[in-house]
Amino acid sequence: MSLKAATKVSMLLGQCVPCLKQNTSKFKVKRLELDENLLMYFKKDEFVYAHDPENKCKTGDIVLMEQLPQKKTRLVTHAVKEVIYPFGDITDPLTGKKVVAGKYRDHIEAVTKVYGQTKNGFKYDKAPLRGWQENKKDFTHADTYIKYHDDGKDQPYAV
Amino acid sequence: MSAARLILKNVTENPLLRSNLNINNTSLRQYAFKSDLKIKWVRPEKIPCYKPEKSGDLAGVPKLDKSQYQLDFRNSKELETANEHVKKLFSLEFAPKSEVNRLYRKDLCDSIKRHEYDMGSIEVKLTKWTGIIRAWQEAMERFPRNRILKVHLKELIDKRKKHLKYLRRWDYRKFEWLIEKLDIVYKPPPNEFHWITRKDSLRKLTNTYCEDTRNEKLAAFRAVLEAEQPAFLEEKIRTLQFIRDEQQDCGADVTVSQEEIDGVKKQLADLLESRKEEED
Known part of the structure; x- marks a missing residue:
């Protein structure tokens, strides 16, 4: 049984990965492929490009995409519909509260308040949204590579 | 005269064919082809894994005020009334390096922690490790042949990187705030690993x-x-x-x-x- 190609499905859920193209985001779509010999499903990643003129997807976001009635280019077959889970800023779908790992953010803050909040500690209401350290100290928005040439210039994406 | 000889004679005598033979000899050579572009490749120098350039630390251990008391004697009441020499003996000037590092780590954690008794939150853990890493990196500069320290340092750097990765996934805002506060550069690992050729x-x-x-x-x-x-x-x-x-x-x-x-x-x-x- 062969799998229908990801680009031919009308709606897709994928994770955003770094992409250099303008007005376009690249997504990793996880699919399950049947191994006929073992009769078991195995994970298979496919990459889909989606039209994203407002650049609302950031690396790591879980995004719902919709198929375009007409292909934009040879690669761009989908358009971004909705960012479902922004990366590192998860909202619990049942209660609508913000979640950090296994705890509610409210609970963490309540505990902190009981002990007495310090002045320097991290505060959610004052923290800016994701992206203010981009290209300064956080280089996750682009692919890194192993440094292969020493040209004397600064190479921020070289590891 | 056999046919082969005849062909050979033709080839050697006919100038057109001979030139063809030469062209074939040079232009058809596809192995070991060297580009004649003037591109100079400089192999990047290997940076050991424990160096700040690799670990992403932009700041090291700063020079602390040596006249302040050691961490354990900061709030001592006896020292307030002690004489000048005793006070000096309990200052950082006469303390071992480990005491200086401890004090640095404590100050760094104090600037990060959520509440007074915060010892185990992820940001404090990462801060503590950062303090240790920076102190050890300084030690590695002085004793580059200390292999045990090198291994411990590398393991700690990797552990910090792993937990930074987790923090980024859990709470992006705190992650950005923390790397800005601690002066750490975070770079994701490359997609594919291959040695440089x-x-x-x-x-x-x-x-x-x-x-x-x-x-x-x-x-x-x-x-x-x-x-x-x-x-x-x-x-x-x-x-x-x-x-x-x-x-x-x-x-x-x-x-x-x-x-x-x-x-x-x-x-x-x-x-x-x-x-x-x-x-x-």
Whole structure:
């Protein structure tokens, strides 16, 4: 049984990965492929490009995409519909509260308040949204590579 | 004379065929081909994994005020009334290096923690490790052959990186706040790992060289076209005006409107103005 190609499905859920193209985001779509010999499903990643003129997807976001009635280019077959889970800023779908790992953010803050909040500690209401350290100290928005040439210039994406 | 000999004789005597043979000898050689582009490849120097350049630490252990008391004697009441020499003995000046590092770590954690008794939150853990890493990196500079320390340091750097990765996934805002506070650069691992080879590096460099050449040529062509733009627009105005006048004179249907001509005139004026602004 062969799998229908990801680009031919009308709606897709994928994770955003770094992409250099303008007005376009690249997504990793996880699919399950049947191994006929073992009769078991195995994970298979496919990459889909989606039209994203407002650049609302950031690396790591879980995004719902919709198929375009007409292909934009040879690669761009989908358009971004909705960012479902922004990366590192998860909202619990049942209660609508913000979640950090296994705890509610409210609970963490309540505990902190009981002990007495310090002045320097991290505060959610004052923290800016994701992206203010981009290209300064956080280089996750682009692919890194192993440094292969020493040209004397600064190479921020070289590891 | 056998057929083979005859062919050989022909080949050696006929100058045209001989030259062909030479061409074949050189141009068909596809193995060990060396590019004659003047690209110089410099192999990057290996940076040991424990160095701050690799671990991402932008700041080291700062120089602390040596006259302050050691951590354990900070709030001592006896020291307040002690004499000058005793006070000096309990200052950082006479303390071992580990005490200085401990104090640095404590100060760093104090600037991060959520509440007074915060010892185990992820940000404090990462801060503590950062303090240890920076102190050890200093020690590695002094004792580069300390292999045990090197292993511990590498393991701690990797652990910090792993937990930074987790924090990024759990809470992006805190992650950004923390790396800004601690002066750490976070780079994700590359998608594929392969050691650096001359062949592959030269291939990549050749690709960038070709890309640059292409862009340069395109830019030059663009400049030529842009230089021709005003002259072309003037010509266009003249031609449109001529067509319009002729059509009016001959009484034929006027296909060129005055707005069209004015539009082109405006375009020309805008273009000249923008060029002037650029020059200024």
